[in-house]
Amino acid sequence: xxxxxxxxxxxxxxxxxxxxxxxxxxxxxxxxxxxxxxxxxxxxxxxxxxxxxxxxxxxxxxxxxxxxxxxxxxxxxxxxxxxxxxxxxxxxxxxxxxxxxxxxxxxxxxxxxxxxxxxxxxxxxxxxxxxxxxxxxxxxxxxxxxxxxxxxxxxxxxxxxxxxxxxxxxxxxxxxxxxxxxxxxxxxxxxxxxxxxxxxxxxxxxxxxxxxxxxxxxxxxxxxxxxxxxxxxxxxxxxxxxxxxxxxxxxxxxxxxxxxxxxxxxxxxxxxxxxxxxxxxxxxxxxxxxxxxxxxxxxxxxxxxxxxxxxxxxxxxxxxxxxxxxxxxxxxxxxxxxxxxxxxxxxxxxxxxxxxxxxxxxxxxxxxxxxxxxxxxxxxxxxxx
Amino acid sequence: xxxxxxxxxxxxxxxxxxxxxxxxxxxxxxxxxxxxxxxxxxxxxxxxxxxxxxxxxxxxxxxxxxxxxxxxxxxxxxxxxxxxxxxxxxxxxxxxxxxxxxxxxxxxxxxxxxxxxxxxxxxxxxxxxxxxxxxxxxxxxxxxxxxxxxxxxxxxxxxxxxxxxxxxxxxxxxxxxxxxxxxxxxxxxxxxxxxxxxxxxxxxxxxxxxxxxxxxxxxxxxxxxxxxxxxxxxxxxxxxxxxxxxxxxxxxxxxxxxxxxxxxxxxxxxxxxxxxxxxxxxxxxxxxxxxxxxxxxxxxxxxxxxxxxxxxxxxxxxxxxxxxxxxxxxxxxxxxxxxxxxxxxxxxxxxxxxxxxxxxxxxxxxxxxxxxxxxxxxxxxxxxxxxxxxxxxxxxxxxxxxxxxxxxxxxxxxxxxxxxxxxxxxxxxxxxxxxxxxxxxxxxxxxxxxxxxxxxxxxxxxxxxxxxxxxxxxxxxxxxxxxxxxxxxxxxxxxxxxxxxxxxxxxxxxxxxxxxxxxxxxxxxxxxxxxxxxxxxxxxxxxxxxxxxxxxxxxxxxxxxxxxxxxxxxxxxxxxxxxxxxxxxxxxxxxxxxxxxx
Numbered sequence: 001x002x003x004x005x006x007x008x009x010x011x012x013x014x015x016x017x018x019x020x021x022x023x024x025x026x027x028x029x030x031x032x033x034x035x036x037x038x039x040x041x042x043x044x045x046x047x048x049x050x051x052x053x054x055x056x057x058x059x060x061x062x063x064x065x066x067x068x069x070x071x072x073x074x075x076x077x078x079x080x081x082x083x084x085x086x087x088x089x090x091x092x093x094x095x096x097x098x099x100x101x102x103x104x105x106x107x108x109x110x111x112x113x114x115x116x117x118x119x120x121x122x123x124x125x126x127x128x129x130x131x132x133x134x135x136x137x138x139x140x141x142x143x144x145x146x147x148x149x150x151x152x153x154x155x156x157x158x159x160x161x162x163x164x165x166x167x168x169x170x171x172x173x174x175x176x177x178x179x180x181x182x183x184x185x186x187x188x189x190x191x192x193x194x195x196x197x198x199x200x201x202x203x204x205x206x207x208x209x210x211x212x213x214x215x216x217x218x219x220x221x222x223x224x225x226x227x228x229x230x231x232x233x234x235x236x237x238x239x240x241x242x243x244x245x246x247x248x249x250x251x252x253x254x255x256x257x258x259x260x261x262x263x264x265x266x267x268x269x270x271x272x273x274x275x276x277x278x279x280x281x282x283x284x285x286x287x288x289x290x291x292x293x294x295x296x297x298x299x300x301x302x303x304x305x306x307x308x309x310x311x312x313x314x315x316x317x318x319x320x321x322x323x324x325x326x327x328x329x330x331x332x333x334x335x336x337x338x339x340x341x342x343x344x345x346x347x348x349x350x351x352x353x354x355x356x357x358x359x360x361x362x363x364x365x366x367x368x369x370x371x372x373x374x375x376x377x378x379x380x381x382x383x384x385x
Numbered sequence: 386x387x388x389x390x391x392x393x394x395x396x397x398x399x400x401x402x403x404x405x406x407x408x409x410x411x412x413x414x415x416x417x418x419x420x421x422x423x424x425x426x427x428x429x430x431x432x433x434x435x436x437x438x439x440x441x442x443x444x445x446x447x448x449x450x451x452x453x454x455x456x457x458x459x460x461x462x463x464x465x466x467x468x469x470x471x472x473x474x475x476x477x478x479x480x481x482x483x484x485x486x487x488x489x490x491x492x493x494x495x496x497x498x499x500x501x502x503x504x505x506x507x508x509x510x511x512x513x514x515x516x517x518x519x520x521x522x523x524x525x526x527x528x529x530x531x532x533x534x535x536x537x538x539x540x541x542x543x544x545x546x547x548x549x550x551x552x553x554x555x556x557x558x559x560x561x562x563x564x565x566x567x568x569x570x571x572x573x574x575x576x577x578x579x580x581x582x583x584x585x586x587x588x589x590x591x592x593x594x595x596x597x598x599x600x601x602x603x604x605x606x607x608x609x610x611x612x613x614x615x616x617x618x619x620x621x622x623x624x625x626x627x628x629x630x631x632x633x634x635x636x637x638x639x640x641x642x643x644x645x646x647x648x649x650x651x652x653x654x655x656x657x658x659x660x661x662x663x664x665x666x667x668x669x670x671x672x673x674x675x676x677x678x679x680x681x682x683x684x685x686x687x688x689x690x691x692x693x694x695x696x697x698x699x700x701x702x703x704x705x706x707x708x709x710x711x712x713x714x715x716x717x718x719x720x721x722x723x724x725x726x727x728x729x730x731x732x733x734x735x736x737x738x739x740x741x742x743x744x745x746x747x748x749x750x751x752x753x754x755x756x757x758x759x760x761x762x763x764x765x766x767x768x769x770x771x772x773x774x775x776x777x778x779x780x781x782x783x784x785x786x787x788x789x790x791x792x793x794x795x796x797x798x799x800x801x802x803x804x805x806x807x808x809x810x811x812x813x814x815x816x817x818x819x820x821x822x823x824x825x826x827x828x829x830x831x832x833x834x835x836x837x838x839x840x841x842x843x844x845x846x847x848x849x850x851x852x853x854x855x856x857x858x859x860x861x862x863x864x865x866x867x868x869x870x871x872x873x874x875x876x877x878x879x880x881x882x883x884x885x886x887x888x889x890x891x892x893x894x895x896x897x898x899x900x901x902x903x904x905x906x907x908x909x910x911x912x913x914x915x916x917x918x919x920x921x922x923x924x925x926x927x928x929x930x931x932x933x934x935x936x937x938x939x940x941x942x943x944x945x946x947x948x949x950x951x952x953x954x955x956x957x958x959x960x961x962x963x964x965x966x967x968x969x970x971x972x973x974x975x976x977x978x979x980x981x982x983x
Contacts, residue, residue, distance in 0.1 A: 196402045224574055255424040255432025293425040297418065304414055311407045315400050323399055330406070338413050345420045 075369030082373025261292030448597030476536030558586020658854030709829025759894030771827025
């Protein structure tokens with residue numbers, strides 16, 4: 001059942017005429033997964049509308065909703081394009097993409113646009129663009145390719161040290177921006193992929209201990225505000241009006257939602273702007289407040305469905321490359337979802353990670369859809385394999 | 386299913402691992418759901434109540450800065466209550482209306498206010514100051530129109546008060562809102578926009594000690610914004626007090642003496658390095674910066690023709706003129722370039738190749754011994770010394786006495802000045818060092834640039850026979866509970882390697898300067914005083930006048946440097962002022978010891 005040895009002459013590996021090929025590829029896209037993803041996007045649009053429609057901007061009350069819609073549409077188009085490409089092409093482009101991402105991150109370090117004390121953006125043709133989001137996709141491709149190439153030697157320890165180095169470079173660059181949350185995403189992707197690639201349990205234990213040991217070192221690298229967040233995570237009541245404020249307000253918002261929520265557009269916390277960053281990082285708090293326990297539960301169920309689909313696609317992939325790619329995507333989505341929601345409920349330090357498909361933001365939305373496109377690409381080839 | 390010859394990784398194995406991963410995901414989601422249940426169902430009622438009552442305001446209580454006292458315990462800088470106009474950005478409904486109302490009351494540009502609000506919005510729930518220190522009429526106007534200013538409040542915060550207006554303004558410095566650059570700097574951790582920090586002088590140098598710790602207050606307000614209940618309050622901790630070595634009476638006397646002039650006067654205890662007074666004229670009133678200051682006013686101060694913010698003692702660089710002859714003299718004695726009994730004939734000018742260098746007395750000084758030459762400040766004598774010593778030696782001795790480098794006084798913004806060298810000239814002008822350059826340097830002209838404080842430091846080194854004291858003007862820092870946090874003691878930081886004999890002879894010459902030479906105008910009957918005058922030519926205009934000196938000659942108590950920018954001859958401009966200051970010092974110390982014949 002191997003496709004790895006088959007000679008491929010076109011991106012559209014299957015079918016006779018280009019149209020036929022295209023048609024049969026599109027036919028096999030997993031539309032249940034796409035539907036659920038679009039439901040999540042709709043959740044996001046509702047919340048964005050609810051929290052921003054009173055903000056007066058020159059562009060009117062639909063400014064954010066309209067922009068988010070454009071991001072979603074762009075995402076869907078890219079998602080289809082990526083799914084049409086045979087994922088084996090990654091063998092050729094994984095290394096260049098990785099280095100392009102590194103260069104973009106370096107560029108940000110020196111020339112990036114600064115907002116709220118962090119240098120995270122570059123401006124391309126009038127659009128703000130966050131290279132760290134694409135670097136996550138680049139890392140998934142790079143690691144999947146690496147593990148695939150080294151599959152004969154995977155159980156050996158040395159082949160788990162190299163990926164660490166490849167991960168730590170972009171991580172440190174993002175850490176410097178500073179963006180603690182995003183740099184942790186890299187680690188999560190690496191760990192999940194290494195785990196699935198077959199690392200021995202005793203290595204996992206060693207890794208765990210090494211991470212614990214490195215905490216004091218990492219601590220000294222953290223900026224003051226990051227240290228503050230960690231301290232306040234442990235005890236938010238230390239500074240209820242300063243850095244602990246966000247966490248407390250978010251918890252109050254979610255808690256006040258009750259079973260059925262306050263109803264859209266009527267969350268006290270959200271509408272009165274007690275909640276910070278409502279349409280970006282704390283989007284879940286608004287869902288909790290306005291849609292209640294059932295709304296939040298529905299959202300979580302949709303996410304579990306997406307992740308379950310991802311795992312299944314990984315398991316049914318025609319070869320290891322496909323498995324690793326799908327695993328990376330699952331890790332990427334999962335970490336964002338878990339950390340963002342955990343943060344809103346005060347389970348995890350406030351690191352500022354957006355919620356996949358729901359939070360407002362262009363680069364992030366598009367990178368999420370590219371990730372789904374990769375899943376589709378693997379899924380389609382597993383059907384034809 | 387997989388290509389897996391010779392590998393232990395099997396498809397089933399990976400499937401198992403993926404299953405494990407999915408189990409982890411499910412566990413994580415279960416944790417989220419349980420937490421959600423806890424927050425929304427179990428604690429739901431409680432949180433809902435809190436959300437309804439969520440009218441909690443966070444107010445910052447600014448800490449009073451530490452007070453500053455002079456050496457006799459006279460209070461120089463304190464704090465006064467000021468009323469600030471404060472907003473809580475999240476509670477403001479329409480910024481445009483607030484800006485419009487405010488701009489008419491405060492006489493500020495609307496666009497400036499709108500900009501300011503944009504910055505404040507970054508911390509929407511924090512009460513932040515928009516306009517500091519309102520006038521009485523403004524307070525009344527705001528109170529009258531309170532209904533228009535929802536989300537705003539008047540707060541009372543400490544504001545700096547300089548009790549003696551322009552007294553030692555450059556030394557004490559002033560305060561103002563922290564700048565963007567300062568916010569980024571590690572010296573100002575834990576500060577945020579709008580905080581007040583020292584901008585110059587002691588206020589800046591000792592800012593970390595003076596600043597104190599902000600307090601905070603959490604109050605519940607009703608729908609009208611009135612405080613109903615104080616939930617939590619952390620009292621601010623006032624900054625530490627600073628006791629100076631400055632004698633404010635002496636400082637004030639000198640400032641009055643030098644009123645209308647441009648220049649500086651520095652007076653220190655000879656055998657400790659304690660600064661008793663440091664005057665830079667013209668001065669300014671630091672209170673200006675704590676009040677609302679318009680952009681025009683600010684521009685007027687910063688770009689004033691007389692550069693009034695500049696502390697000329699450490700931030701002005703000037704040629705030292707003949708004061709530098711002390712260095713040339715020391716170098717000549719130490720190097721054996723001239724003997725005490727040698728005489729050099731001064732015809733009124735000195736020829737070097739085609740150039741003629743004039744003595745300040747055109748008719749000449751005739752035969753000059755070493756001591757005569759110091760006393761008369763004979764240029765021709767020192768031209769000869771400069772020619773014999775050469776640049777390398779002159780540079781060596783100048784640097785040894787601290788010229789061309791910071792004195793490391795406890796004030797920010799000190800300049801280094803310039804002691805030229807062959808290397809420097811090649812680098813800067815791509816030229817070799819000419820013999821004529823030696824001639825100029827020997828009498829403190831040419832490329833040489835010094836701050837008055839460097840010259841003062843040089844004087845102190847000579848006075849103390851080579852012992853270099855750390856010059857300082859903070860005696861101790863005391864916490865609010867009365868504990869001395871830091872006490873500064875006199876400290877010899879290095880020793881200049883010059884023989885005691887050389888110092889003795891040069892000081893003998895300095896005594897002669899006042900007794901019968903160019904420093905005659907500084908003379909005080911009944912007190913033996915040693916000094917040296919200087920008249921520095923400069924491209925900007927009229928000569929600068931210098932006088933350095935110490936008294937009494939035996940067991941020196943004080944060192945004094947007077948510099949008058951564009952004041953003309955040092956013997957006419959600086960020396961008389963120095964005389965008056967020294968007279969005042971000893972009079973003040975003990976009116977009976979020094980008999981004054983006014």
